[in-house]
Amino acid sequence: MSSSSQKSAQAKHSPRDFRFGHRLRVRWAEVDMQKIVFNGHYLMYFDTAVADYWRAMALPYEAVLSHLQGDLFVKKATVEYHASARYDDVLDVCVKCARIGTSSILFQCEIFRGDEHLISGELLYVFADPATQTSRPVPQLLRDWFTGFEAGEAMVQVKTGPWGELGSPARSLRTAVFIDEQQIPQDLEWDAADEASVHAVAYNRLGLPVATGRLLASKAGVAKIGRMAVQRVLRGNGLGREVLLALMAVARERGDVEVRLHAQRSAELFYARLGFVASGEPFDEAGIAHIEMFKALN
Numbered sequence: 001m002s003s004s005s006q007k008s009a010q011a012k013h014s015p016r017d018f019r020f021g022h023r024l025r026v027r028w029a030e031v032d033m034q035k036i037v038f039n040g041h042y043l044m045y046f047d048t049a050v051a052d053y054w055r056a057m058a059l060p061y062e063a064v065l066s067h068l069q070g071d072l073f074v075k076k077a078t079v080e081y082h083a084s085a086r087y088d089d090v091l092d093v094c095v096k097c098a099r100i101g102t103s104s105i106l107f108q109c110e111i112f113r114g115d116e117h118l119i120s121g122e123l124l125y126v127f128a129d130p131a132t133q134t135s136r137p138v139p140q141l142l143r144d145w146f147t148g149f150e151a152g153e154a155m156v157q158v159k160t161g162p163w164g165e166l167g168s169p170a171r172s173l174r175t176a177v178f179i180d181e182q183q184i185p186q187d188l189e190w191d192a193a194d195e196a197s198v199h200a201v202a203y204n205r206l207g208l209p210v211a212t213g214r215l216l217a218s219k220a221g222v223a224k225i226g227r228m229a230v231q232r233v234l235r236g237n238g239l240g241r242e243v244l245l246a247l248m249a250v251a252r253e254r255g256d257v258e259v260r261l262h263a264q265r266s267a268e269l270f271y272a273r274l275g276f277v278a279s280g281e282p283f284d285e286a287g288i289a290h291i292e293m294f295k296a297l298n
Helices: 003-011 041-056 061-067 140-150 163-181 239-253 265-273
Strands: 020-025 071-081 090-100 104-113 116-128 157-161 198-203 209-215 222-230 258-264 277-285 288-296
Touching: 020 041, 041 071, 041 090, 041 104, 041 116, 090 140, 157 163, 157 239, 163 198, 163 209, 163 222, 198 239, 209 239, 222 239, 239 258, 239 265, 258 265, 258 277, 265 277, 265 288
Parallel strands: 222 258
Antiparallel strands: 020 090, 071 116, 090 104, 104 116, 157 198, 198 209, 209 222, 258 288, 277 288
């Protein structure tokens, strides 16, 4: 490709043309003897971004595809190289669902360094029976999920309410995260405060609960949020933020002026990004390092 035609191709695409982008940094192991990214790694970048695309839709791949009694198999993958990525470059791997056929789903993948368009590609998947790998029609639910995401629609609905209404889905999420995953004893997880708290549960488009949290009764205008849990395979895509904002809105509506929480140290940066400030010294709670954080409610 000549330099003039390369510039023309690059002008056709921008990261802003995509709702979704996965950011990564090129690792040393991914460059070849020419000190540029080895060509085959771009397919790995595409695959990594597509997996994150599913998470952005609040769609746990394995659970949802099992529910739909199918799976996706790659039929065709293409890569077009416009320019090379190098070690330590920060890349945006942008993905969109470009077309859904009778049994196929086509993803358009573009890689950018800033606004510089480096790589174009397509991944063509076929929805098929997982046992025989024979094609099946793409379920309408999946079609609507993809088209809704690309149209900018919300992927989750957050409901708030009492334990009697939301206790069952909240319990299942907290059991999976705190008891099964983090090994917190059951007698430390369940307490009488659940009955007196306002709970929030985020549901995806299949009606599956994917995140939860609770808001305790306030004291002197200070609210406390706790038991924040997000399904493991969907973390890092804003579900915890949606639950936290919903609980803060309830606290604000009932007249609270401040909200506090005990953040696990591994989640401290998440809360800090939402304006929470650490207070006091770290402490141990249920065998896990925590720190208290607070935020004024305007």
